[in-house]
Amino acid sequence: xxxxxxxxxxxxxxxxxxxxxxxxxxVLLFFITIAKTGINW
Amino acid sequence: xxxxxxxxxxTLPADWRDILALTKPRVMSLVVFSGLCGLLVAPAMPxxxxxxxxxxxxxxxxGACGALNQWYEADVDAKMRRTAKRxxxxxxxxxxxxxxxxxxxxxxxxxxxxxxxxWLAAGLLAVSILFYVFIYTIWLKPRTAQNxxxxxxxxxxxxxxxxxxxxxxxAPLPLMLFAIIxxxxxxxxxxxxxxxxxxxxxxxxxxxxVVAGVQxxxxxxxxxxxxxxxxxxxxxxxxxxxxxxxxxxAILSLVFVALAGRVLANRATEPAQMAPxxxxxxxxxxxxxxxxxxLVVDRWLPx
Numbered sequence: 001x002x003x004x005x006x007x008x009x010x011x012x013x014x015x016x017x018x019x020x021x022x023x024x025x026x027v028l029l030f031f032i033t034i035a036k037t038g039i040n041w
Numbered sequence: 042x043x044x045x046x047x048x049x050x051x052t053l054p055a056d057w058r059d060i061l062a063l064t065k066p067r068v069m070s071l072v073v074f075s076g077l078c079g080l081l082v083a084p085a086m087p088x089x090x091x092x093x094x095x096x097x098x099x100x101x102x103x104g105a106c107g108a109l110n111q112w113y114e115a116d117v118d119a120k121m122r123r124t125a126k127r128x129x130x131x132x133x134x135x136x137x138x139x140x141x142x143x144x145x146x147x148x149x150x151x152x153x154x155x156x157x158x159x160w161l162a163a164g165l166l167a168v169s170i171l172f173y174v175f176i177y178t179i180w181l182k183p184r185t186a187q188n189x190x191x192x193x194x195x196x197x198x199x200x201x202x203x204x205x206x207x208x209x210x211x212a213p214l215p216l217m218l219f220a221i222i223x224x225x226x227x228x229x230x231x232x233x234x235x236x237x238x239x240x241x242x243x244x245x246x247x248x249x250x251v252v253a254g255v256q257x258x259x260x261x262x263x264x265x266x267x268x269x270x271x272x273x274x275x276x277x278x279x280x281x282x283x284x285x286x287x288x289x290x291a292i293l294s295l296v297f298v299a300l301a302g303r304v305l306a307n308r309a310t311e312p313a314q315m316a317p318x319x320x321x322x323x324x325x326x327x328x329x330x331x332x333x334x335x336l337v338v339d340r341w342l343p344x
Contacts, residue, residue, distance in 0.1 A: 003053070010054045019056050028094065029230050034087040 055138050059128035061205050063111055064104030064140055064146075071329065072103040075079040075222065078213055079203030082340040087207050093158055098154035099199050102166045105147030106173040106195070112139040113178050117341070121240040133338045154206065162206040169198035186252040189234075193221075193226030198256035200333070214281045217272065220334075224269035225329060227291035228301060232322040235259070235304075236312040259305050262321070266301040273332060286339035290332055297321075297328050 013025070076099035077339065080092055110169040111129055114134045115150030119130035128134040147170045177192030209226035231249055234241055237257055250258040273294045277287025303317040343344070 007053060010056055014054060014057055028090070028097075031090040032094060035090045036157075 052189075055128065055134040056061075059133050060138075062128055064233075065107035065110075068146055069100055069103045072325070073100045074330060075218070075333055076199035076203040077199030079193040079218060079274075080207045081203075081210050081215065081337045083204045085208050087158065092207065094157040094202060095154065095162065096120065098150045098166060098206075099202055101146055101150035101153075102170050103199075105143050105150060106170055108143030108146060108155060109170075109174045110140050110178045110268075112136055113174070114182075115139075117183075117244045117246065120244040121237075122321035123237055123240055126183045138320055145266060154186070154202075158206040159209045162202050163210060165198060165202045165205055166264035167213060168329070169202065171197075178187050186249045188288070189230045189248070189249075190227050193223050196226055214276060216241045217279070217281060218333075221269065222329070223263060224272050225325065228269065228297075229322065229325040230331075231258050231262050231265075232304065232318045232325060233274050235316040235318045236322075239312075246321065254329050256308075259307065263298075263301045263305040266298050270298050271292055276336075282336060283339045283342065285342060289335040289339075293328055293335075295332055297324065300324050 065152075073096060076239060077096050079085075080095060085093070111127055114124075115129035115136055118124035118127050124130065129136060129139055129265070151163050151167045151170070153168050173192070173195035177188065177195050181188040181192050200209070200218035201215040204218075205211060210321045234248040235250050238248065238255070241248040249261060251259075274287060275289045276282040277284070277290065300317065302322045304321050307315065307317045309315055
């Protein structure tokens with residue numbers, strides 16, 4: 001694999017993981033909001 | 042690839058596995074576990090998602106500590122066999138990336154903790170991260186053999202943070218849990234540092250075996266195991282836990298002290314002959330897991 005191909009591969013891999021993490025964070029924030037507004041603890 | 046390590050670090054974006062390795066996942070597991078136990082023994086249970094978020098924040102905070110520790114100690118890590126293959130000393134990542142990742146992760150964990158649970162828990166998390174980075178890593182570790190004694194406080198925070206995330210206030214039991222981990226840290230790390238002391242000596246880190254000698258370290262391990270055992274059992278007579286925890290803690294601690302006694306009796310100076318030290322180190326990890334497990338079991342058993 002050429003260095004350029006390796007750079008693209010790593011960028012793609014990181015972008016995919018970042019997208020998953022951001023998606024999970026949005027879901028987490030949604031449920032945190034539900035919990036905070038629905039239950040007084 | 043034929044390119045040198047330095048060229049790799051300069052031109053290639055860091056691999057995600059190396060970024061993950063910065064967080065020291067194995068160390069994180071004990072931190073997460075003790076934080077979870079602090080949360081589970083609290084008298085008030087938060088909604089599941091908020092409890093999960095609290096533990097996630099503790100994990101992210103611990104990951105930030107690991108990243109900032111590796112950022113600061115990259116040169117030292119390169120001199121030790123145990124750490125030379127980490128992403129920074131191996132040249133697979135540049136230091137700036139580790140610094141940005143660590144600071145970002147730490148700030149994110151504190152903010153999320155504050156927003157999801159309460160700001161006292163977030164404050165404690167911030168203090169633990171700052172304590173680990175500035176007091177332990179930067180100030181104490183390269184200067185004094187007592188580094189692990191005072192620095193151990195950083196690792197003792199998670200159960201306290203877990204409890205405070207659930208209840209919003211500090212109480213005697215999480216303070217006892219703090220004391221247990223604080224007193225457990227020196228014998229745990231000194232047992233390790235005895236059989237890897239040549240690494241620490243090569244890196245110029247003044248760990249106790251390097252500065253004070255092997256026998257003195259063995260004596261200190263045994264001496265510290267006594268107040269640690271007392272602190273571990275104390276929640277029972279103080280009425281903070283039940284009999285299940287008290288009896289289990291007493292048995293587990295007796296074994297710990299007995300193993301520390303075998304370390305004290307050992308006269309070997311070569312790592313290959315340090316079986317008692319290796320056994321104590323392995324047992325110390327099991328000890329903390331077992332102690333905190335019975336604490337949770339004791340809390341959730343029907344009275």
